Amino acid sequence: MELRHLRYFVATAEAQHFTRAAEQLGMAQPPLSQQIRQLEEEVGTPLFDRRGRGVSLNDAGHAFLACAQDILQRAQDAVRTARRAARGEVGELSLGFTESASFHPVVTELIRLYRQQYPDVEMTLSQDDSETLVARLREGLIDAAFVRPPFAMDGGLRFTQLTEEPLVVALPLGHALARRKRLAPADLTQERFIQYSRKSGYGLSADIMAACRQHGLNPLPGQRAPQLSSAVNLVAAGMGVAIVPASLRHLRPDGVVYRPFALDWPRAVLGLVVRDDAPGGRVANLLALAQG
Numbered sequence: 001m002e003l004r005h006l007r008y009f010v011a012t013a014e015a016q017h018f019t020r021a022a023e024q025l026g027m028a029q030p031p032l033s034q035q036i037r038q039l040e041e042e043v044g045t046p047l048f049d050r051r052g053r054g055v056s057l058n059d060a061g062h063a064f065l066a067c068a069q070d071i072l073q074r075a076q077d078a079v080r081t082a083r084r085a086a087r088g089e090v091g092e093l094s095l096g097f098t099e100s101a102s103f104h105p106v107v108t109e110l111i112r113l114y115r116q117q118y119p120d121v122e123m124t125l126s127q128d129d130s131e132t133l134v135a136r137l138r139e140g141l142i143d144a145a146f147v148r149p150p151f152a153m154d155g156g157l158r159f160t161q162l163t164e165e166p167l168v169v170a171l172p173l174g175h176a177l178a179r180r181k182r183l184a185p186a187d188l189t190q191e192r193f194i195q196y197s198r199k200s201g202y203g204l205s206a207d208i209m210a211a212c213r214q215h216g217l218n219p220l221p222g223q224r225a226p227q228l229s230s231a232v233n234l235v236a237a238g239m240g241v242a243i244v245p246a247s248l249r250h251l252r253p254d255g256v257v258y259r260p261f262a263l264d265w266p267r268a269v270l271g272l273v274v275r276d277d278a279p280g281g282r283v284a285n286l287l288a289l290a291q292g
Contacts, residue, residue, distance in 0.1 A: 088281025192222030
C-alpha cells in the first residue's frame with residue numbers, strides 16, 4: 001500500500017464522486033477508479049457503496065478514512081520535521097563553556113538570541129576548562145564550545161573570535177594598590193600571584209606570567225586556583241592578587257576591588273570553537289549568529 005493510494009481514497013471519500021475526485025487530483029477518472037479497486041483488494045473489503053459514478057463510504061470505509069487521514073497527516077509532519085531538522089530548527093545542541101565565559105555578556109547574549117530564534121532546539125550546557133572542552137569537541141561529545149585560546153587548532157577545528165578584552169588586577173579590599181587608578185607590572189613586584197594555569201602549562205595565566213617577565217617582573221607564585229572565579233575568591237580571602245579578564249568584574253565578592261592593568265598584551269580572547277565537519281544546521285545557525 002502506497003501513500004498515493006491513501007490520497008486517492010481520501011479525495012474520493014471527500015468528493016463522493018469519482019469524476020470530481022479525479023479532477024481535484026489532476027488525473028483521469030478510469031485510472032482513479034482502478035486504483036481504488038486495487039486498494040480495496042489489498043484491504044480485503046469494499047470501502048465504498050457505489051451508485052453510478054457517485055460513491056459513499058460504507059462502515060469499513062468510514063473506519064479506514066480516519067486511519068488514512070491520520071497516516072497522511074503523519075507523513076506530512078515527518079516531511080516538515082525532516083526539513084526543519086535540515087535547517088537546524090529542531091533537535092539538540094550540546095554546548096560547552098568555560099567558567100569565565102559564563103560571565104561574559106557576549107556569550108549570554110548569543111545564547112539568548114539562539115534560543116529566541118530556534119526555540120525548538122533543546123540546548124544542553126556543560127562547563128569545563130578550555131583544554132578539556134576542546135578534547136571533548138574533537139571526540140564528538142559536544143557540538144561547540146565557548147573557550148579561551150591558546151590551544152592546539154589542528155585536527156579540523158574552526159575558531160571564531162567573539163571578543164577580546166583587557167586585563168584587570170583583582171586586589172583585596174583595603175590593599176595599598178587599590179588607591180591607584182591603574183597598575184603596571186612594576187607595581188606588583190612584592191605581590192603573590194594567584195594562578196589558574198592549565199594542566200598543559202599553556203593558557204591565559206601562563207601568557208600573563210610571560211608578559212610580566214618581559215616587563216622585568218618575576219611574579220611570586222602563590223596559591224593555584226582551579227578556575228578564574230576561584231582565583232577571585234582567593235583574592236577576597238587575602239591570599240594574593242590575580243590578573244583576570246575585565247569581564248570578571250561582574251564578580252563582586254565582598255573584599256575584592258579591580259583595577260585596570262597596563263599591559264597591551266596579552267588580551268583575553270574569547271571565542272566559539274566547532275569542528276570543521278560539524279554535522280547539521282544547528283551548529284551552522286549558531287555560527288551564523290556568532291559571525292553576524
